[in-house]
Amino acid sequence: MEINKIGEVRSKYKEPVGPDEMRKTKSIIEVEAEYVDGLDQIEDYEYLQILFYFHKSEGYDLISKRRRGPERGLFTSRSPRRPTPIGITTVELLKREGNKLHVYGLDAIDGTPVIDIKPYASFMDQPTLSLQKKTPRYRINKLIKYQNQHDLLLKAGELHGHYCPYLALGVLAAADVLKRFGAENDGMEDLLAVVETNSCFSDGIQYTAGTTFGNNSLIYRDFGKTAVTFVKRGDSTKNLRYYFKDSDLIEREYPEAAELFEKVVADRNGSREEEEKMKELWQETAFKIIEADPDKLFKIEADVEIELPDYAPIFDNKQCSRCGEKLMAPKAVQKDDKVLCKECAESSYYQLDGSGIVEK
Ligand SMILES: [Zn+2]
Ligand SMILES: [Zn+2]
Structure with missing residues (x-):
């Protein structure tokens, strides 16, 4: 087995700090002269996978405590201490200058030997892509199964266009109900969400529960309340209404965000900077709310009486x-x-x- 050093990392970090912090910086990969021709047309790629050698790592433990959570096996972790101490990180390629690749997101310290560079290709490197073609909600169902509300919110932002507290509340309610119903929604109208508002809340629900406008599984009642009732057709045990009861949560816990919202959105009277600041605070607030216990934020009632429309008819x-x-x-x-x-x-x-x- 032969491993060659093809280049070296230039980073402001001389010693390791947490990987999350290191990934927030730009660094440079200096490729050795004899390999430079191999960089031909690398600018075509936005993301690269960098394989590098943890040259300062010593020894390993097959079972040990991880940075987050309890003890577990080495091969379930990204620890630098391993039998073959190789790291792999996907980075953004910012630009190439001769033998230098300017990259963002590399968690390797200054002087780290680089052993290989490959383009990142979502069709090969995102293993769930083919599963997703068969089951469109494959990824979402997994996130719900493992109650990964953080990533659900992250994805819901793709639909909604921004992160905000009410989007987070919608995600939270929908992730909770699907866990309780033990249901995977296939978008065929069996699960219905009867929403009582057309605010950001409803987008969190549409994305997470898959109860969408176009599927006729989002029913809108013009009540103006932050509330939703989830019903499974043909199963009367699956019927829950979520009403957001802690309605002064944002004013109370996030006053600065609430104040800027008043100024920028409600009064349409904010400066460009205030608008940016509000987006930032709104995003932070959303990612805090998503960690909350749904039972504390919502009044959750079972067996609410609700009249359901029929399956959407197909008209001539x-x-x-x-x-x-x-x-x-x-x-x-x-x-x-x-x-x-x-x-x-x-x-x-x-x-x-x-x-x-x-x-x-
Ligand atoms: Zn919103
Ligand atoms: Zn006409």
Whole structure:
């Protein structure tokens, strides 16, 4: 077996500090002259996997206490102390200058020997991708199973576009109910969420429970309460309503975030800096709330009486005689002897928007 040093790390860290801290810095990988040609077109890649040798590591224990949690086996950890002390980290490639790769996120100290560099490719390196094609909610179901609310919130942000306390509350309620129901939602309308608000809360629920608008499994009641009832069709034991009872939580525990929210969002009167600061505080607050015990934040009631709509019917199409566009038959308007869409007929309709359901 032969292992070659192909380069060395340049970092401001001369001694190891925690990996989380080290990953927040830029460092440079200096590739040795004889290997530089191997970097040809590496700029095409945003992320690289860096394999390096923990040159200061000595010895190992097969079972030991980890940084987080109780004792466990060495191969369940990323400890530098191992029989073959090799580290692997995915880093962001910032730029290449000759034999130097400027990278972000490398948790290796100054002088660490680099033994290999590979491009990161999500289709190969993200092992759940093929499973996800078969079961779209594969990753989410796993996160719910292991009650990893932190990562659920992280992913919910992809849908919602920002992190905020109410998004976190929605994630928290949905992750809790799916654990209690022991259910994996396949997006076929069996699990329904009856939400009583159209705020950020509902996005946390849509993402986490998979009860979405497009699946007809998100039912909206125009009550304006931070509350949701989860119901499983055909199983009357699976029925729980969550009402956010600790409604002054944010003003009480996160006053600075609440104050900036008033100014920036409610009064639309904040400066650019205040808006940035608010986003930062809102994000911090969201990631604190997600750690909370749902029983403390919500009034959780079982067996609430709730009337459910039927499965969404599949309608025939009709064609509007004026614009020529097709529409679901029951939505068509008959005017004189013509079939029209509501828009062409200038008839009234309902709209769901920030104000709730409004008649237009
Ligand atoms: Zn939000
Ligand atoms: Zn029309």
